[in-house]
Amino acid sequence: METVRAAERELMARLPEGALMQRAAAGLAAACADLLGRVYGRRVVLLVGSGDNGGDALYAGARLARRGAGVTAVLLAPERAHAAGLAALRRAGGRTVEITATAETDKTADTAKNGDTAKTADTAKNGDTAKTAETADTADTADTAKTFETAEHAIRNADLLLDGIVGIGGKGGLRPDAARLAAFADSARCAVVAVDLPSGVDADTGEVRGAAVRADLTVTFGTHKPGLLVDPAREYAGSVRLVDIGLDLPGEPVLEALQHADVRRLLPVPSGESDKYRRGVVGIAAGSARYPGAAVLAVAGALRGGAGAVRYVGPAGDAVLARFPETLVSDRGPRQAGRVQAWVVGPGAGDDASAVAEVLASDVPVLVDADGLRLADRDAVRARTAPTLMTPHAGEAAALLGVPREEVEGARLASARELAARYDATVLLKGSTTLVADPGGGAVRVNPTGTAWLATAGSGDVLSGLAGSLLASGLGALDAGSTAAYLHGLAGRFAADGAPVGAHDVADAVPEAWRDVRDLAD
Ligand SMILES: NC(=O)C1=CN([C@@H]2O[C@H](COP(=O)(O)OP(=O)(O)OC[C@H]3O[C@@H](n4cnc5c(N)ncnc54)[C@H](OP(=O)(O)O)[C@@H]3O)[C@@H](O)[C@H]2O)[C@@H](O)CC1
Numbered sequence: 001m002e003t004v005r006a007a008e009r010e011l012m013a014r015l016p017e018g019a020l021m022q023r024a025a026a027g028l029a030a031a032c033a034d035l036l037g038r039v040y041g042r043r044v045v046l047l048v049g050s051g052d053n054g055g056d057a058l059y060a061g062a063r064l065a066r067r068g069a070g071v072t073a074v075l076l077a078p079e080r081a082h083a084a085g086l087a088a089l090r091r092a093g094g095r096t097v098e099i100t101a102t103a104e105t106d107k108t109a110d111t112a113k114n115g116d117t118a119k120t121a122d123t124a125k126n127g128d129t130a131k132t133a134e135t136a137d138t139a140d141t142a143d144t145a146k147t148f149e150t151a152e153h154a155i156r157n158a159d160l161l162l163d164g165i166v167g168i169g170g171k172g173g174l175r176p177d178a179a180r181l182a183a184f185a186d187s188a189r190c191a192v193v194a195v196d197l198p199s200g201v202d203a204d205t206g207e208v209r210g211a212a213v214r215a216d217l218t219v220t221f222g223t224h225k226p227g228l229l230v231d232p233a234r235e236y237a238g239s240v241r242l243v244d245i246g247l248d249l250p251g252e253p254v255l256e257a258l259q260h261a262d263v264r265r266l267l268p269v270p271s272g273e274s275d276k277y278r279r280g281v282v283g284i285a286a287g288s289a290r291y292p293g294a295a296v297l298a299v300a301g302a303l304r305g306g307a308g309a310v311r312y313v314g315p316a317g318d319a320v321l322a323r324f325p326e327t328l329v330s331d332r333g334p335r336q337a338g339r340v341q342a343w344v345v346g347p348g349a350g351d352d353a354s355a356v357a358e359v360l361a362s363d364v365p366v367l368v369d370a371d372g373l374r375l376a377d378r379d380a381v382r383a384r385t386a387p388t389l390m391t392p393h394a395g396e397a398a399a400l401l402g403v404p405r406e407e408v409e410g411a412r413l414a415s416a417r418e419l420a421a422r423y424d425a426t427v428l429l430k431g432s433t434t435l436v437a438d439p440g441g442g443a444v445r446v447n448p449t450g451t452a453w454l455a456t457a458g459s460g461d462v463l464s465g466l467a468g469s470l471l472a473s474g475l476g477a478l479d480a481g482s483t484a485a486y487l488h489g490l491a492g493r494f495a496a497d498g499a500p501v502g503a504h505d506v507a508d509a510v511p512e513a514w515r516d517v518r519d520l521a522d
């Protein structure tokens with residue numbers, strides 16, 4: 001987030017003080033108003049931390065209060081809350097609940113309650129004759145419990161909750177008081193809007209360490225924070241709305257997502273001169289006596305990926321031919337199977353290490369998937385001169401990195417990058433947000449078309465065939481992987497259309513995805 005901060009500093013130097021925050025707050029308030037439909041008479045609760053993220057929430061709250069909403073700000077550190085924002089909220093008629101051990105609680109509206117709380121605290125403290133540090137602590141704890149209770153009550157009755165606990169200035173997991181408010185937010189029945197990003201998620205990496213706010217909508221300022229696009233953070237963010245505050249961000253992005261127009265540009269389209277060899281032949285070394293289906297599905301994907309022909313090598317030739325008679329089936333090993341422009345090795349391969357080794361020794365691009373990942377020798381991958389694309393899911397990536405699966409799931413971006421560096425290969429990490437990372441660094445591609453319906457057996461085999469086919473038709477590993485993931489995700493959506501589907505349905509829908517990409521951009 002240093003680039004965002006630097007851009008903010010640069011812009012702030014040129015603008016009147018507070019202008020950026022006003023832009024942010026105006027966008028935030030507008031998004032809240034959209035969500036509420038009618039603002040007048042609605043109850044809005046702000047969770048306000050001690051930084052500028054809380055300031056955004058306070059100013060947006062003031063705007064909503066001026067339009068007739070009843071706004072309550074829960075101040076996590078009252079003495080450090082954004083002073084001007086707080087003043088604006090109070091001027092607009094908003095009230096506050098202060099989370100603090102000793103101070104009085106509600107400042108304005110709930111005067112009766114205020115008095116009660118103050119009295120309770122006084123009695124607890126004064127009535128104690130032998131007042132020790134411990135008893136004072138107990139009184140403080142009782143007081144804090146009371147203010148948390150008031151906050152929880154307000155949250156329970158809210159129509160909208162804004163999370164301004166921390167933004168890009170957050171460090172590490174949420175501290176206990178903040179975590180407690182995040183838990184209240186979790187049990188809120190109303191919509192939760194995160195300010196800039198859900199408190200508790202890492203803006204740079206998408207990692208979530210401990211408690212974090214789960215939002216229905218995140219209103220983010222200036223730029224999409226990379227972490228918001230990657231799981232697990234993505235799940236916490238809900239839908240994401242970007243408010244332009246005029247930041248001019250320099251340098252390369254950390255993450256990028258292909259759009260229809262990009263994919264259209266990348267798709268190989270045959271010209272008048274093309275024949276099947278010029279369009280590329282993709283070799284599929286996959287399947288085993290035990291798993292012939294993986295071979296059939298990889299071929300199904302490969303036939304829809306733009307290569308001119310698909311050559312199959314392995315023990316499932318009969319099953320492949322029965323389903324796809326256009327396949328060139330060879331009963332020799334990969335080395336003697338005839339020329340291909342790219343190989344896919346591994347889906348359903350069982351323990352056939354020799355096919356993996358032969359394919360890795362070739363001088364054409366290679367995609368390694370599934371069993372092939374386990375069987376591939378790291379030094380052999382690193383020694384390759386042609387591109388290598390590895391396509392693990394989280395469990396396979398964890399095994400290759402020697403860490404528990406949860407570690408990969410919690411740090412997907414870092415895991416994809418680390419694996420790419422270790423193998424000196426492009427890595428496509430499958431999952432609800434599929435990532436594609438090149439070994440040399442640069443922006444990681446995040447796939448925007450994924451759908452949970454794709455989490456079905458054999459779906460990865462189709463993706464491998466598709467990506468291998470794109471490799472054979474001349475795309476680089478990063479482009480082939482991200483284009484395949486894009487088409488595969490779209491195909492999954494078309495095939496599923498709200499109902500469960502099998503992997504073969506996804507393969508069958510790839511041409512529709514392809515046409516959708518080409519037509520829409522035309
Ligand atoms: N700059 C601009 O022009 C613009 C910035 N904008 C907004 O500012 C936000 C960034 O503001 P920021 O830099 O003040 O940091 P912020 O996210 O509020 O957090 C810092 C506070 O949180 C605390 N804290 C830290 N970690 C914590 C934890 N784990 N658990 C609990 N608390 C924790 C930390 O406490 P401390 O460490 O100081 O004790 C400190 O007080 C940005 O996201 C956007 O919303 C927009 O208005 C657009 C214009």
Ligand SMILES: [K+]
Pocket residue numbers: 053163164165166167194195196197198199
């Ligand atoms: K936040």
